[in-house]
Amino acid sequence: MAIRIYDTRTRSKRELVTLEEGKVGLYACGITPYSPSHIGHARQAISFDIIVRWLRNRGFQVNYITNFTDVDDKIISVANEEGVDYLEVANRNIDDYFRCMDSLNVIRADAYPRVTETIPDIIEMISQLLDKGHAYEADDGVYFEIDTSPEKYGLLTGQTLDMVRAGAGGRVSKTGAGKRDHRDFALWKLAKVGEPAWESPWGEGRPGWHIECSAMSLKHLGERFDIHGGGSDLIFPHHEAEIFQSECCLGHEPVVQYWVHNGMINVDGEKMSKSLGNFWTISDALGKVDPLILRYALINAPYRQPVDFNQVIVDDSESHHNRMFAAYRDGLMTKGKGDWGDFPDLVESASRFESGMDDDFNTRIAIVEVQNVTKILRALLEDGELQEKIVAATGWISNFAGDVLGLLPEDNEIISEFERTETERVDLAPIVERLLEKREEARLEREWERADRIRDELSKMGVVVEDGTDGATWRLSD
RNA sequence: GCACGAGUGGCAGAGCAGCUAUGCAAUGGACUGCAGAUCCAUGGACCCGGGUGCAAAUCCCGGCUCGUGCUCCA
8 A cells, every 4th residue: 555645735645656666765854952852852753763664664765864953053052151162062962862862762864964064065055046046145144035936935834925024023123134035044144253164155154044954955865855854843934945945956846745744742731842841851751751651652643743741641651551561571482483464363453553654654543553462462461372373463563563663672672681580580589489478378367467568578579469360479560 | 913733532542424443541340358460341522503415523614712833943
């Protein structure tokens, strides 16, 4: 079945037809590293990670590029406050980004170009825009002139030139003193004293905010490419500016075949922002919740939906993930052979999973099927028979929840962790068994207080007692 | 104000014209001294008002409410 993708430009789901058969060029706008990464960055990265994983799963050869805007006003201002070089700030936050994304099981992109490494390409692009009459030089830099191709205005947002003129009201005066029109945007900003700067035909300065993505996508993916993505907050003005720059520079349209945008994160129903005090960096979140549980929470809704991040969603995800993980781990310990392709119910789950993912990467539908198979697997484990099917269902989870959704650690990690706790268990066994015998005696004598005291004691040792039909079993608490 | 999107059971969240969504929570049961885990079962929803259809949560029109964008932002 064909893959359908929601394209912001046409506001509809369209079948994915790539420029080159079997290949996908994908550029996703990355971060401006002026502060530690927050969970909105995680959502963006995970959204595109899932898209890339699924396209690869479907046999596409994906070239996935995501950038770092490693020089901009905010980085410079942080650097000035701290009295350090701007690159120190950028590098520190890029390191943080990678650390966070690795722990969230985000597969690395094929390249992470940086603005500071792309300056010659940016200058070349600006020169061409000037040559073609789409840009002009002013006292404080070079600007793109919107009026040279007004038909491109509002391609993603549906806004018209007049709307923005009206909406901007009196707030436009202080942006870009040299602009002829407030909707024009900077391509090159001349440096003020003490700012990082590069030589250019127009004087020392640095690139404007939008041009780097046009230059980097051109450099890495060529004059036309399949998918361009980013957070939905970038639709305007950033991505519309890119359309102006790339299409006017290259002289053809469309440069981008599909525009894909992920939804934002809200916290307790409000926009996440520093001023509201509801701001979660990824490190904050990981202090409270396991990375894969956070990942689970962030793909519980399809990528385009806004996600309301709160304690409920975290708790919910934790219980779902724990159930799946426990079943999977137990399944891994079952020896034997089994292929999910041999079992109709597992095949049906797989097919629903696949058609959900084919339909604009609907991870919610995918997760429902993971929950389904988890349920099947747990029932099988409970029953203990049908080893072949246990192995088959475990394989299903490994493939879909693990490889595709990235919700599981590596098998050998799970096994070594299991062995570690087994060792611990064996060490504790004699003393636990003795206490359990005493408790059983107390229970037979119906002395519940004494029995409960023993259970409390075991609980302090990190042992959870569970009474079942065949007497008590125990396990180590997490 | 303008643009875009959304309003589904206690909560999260699919479906987007006819067929049980699902999970958590709740309730009942199995098991139980209690607790926990597990299993089985049950109830419960489509913002409001019109319209089109044999049939509407699903399409159309009009409201209302919320979110996002219009300024740096994933």
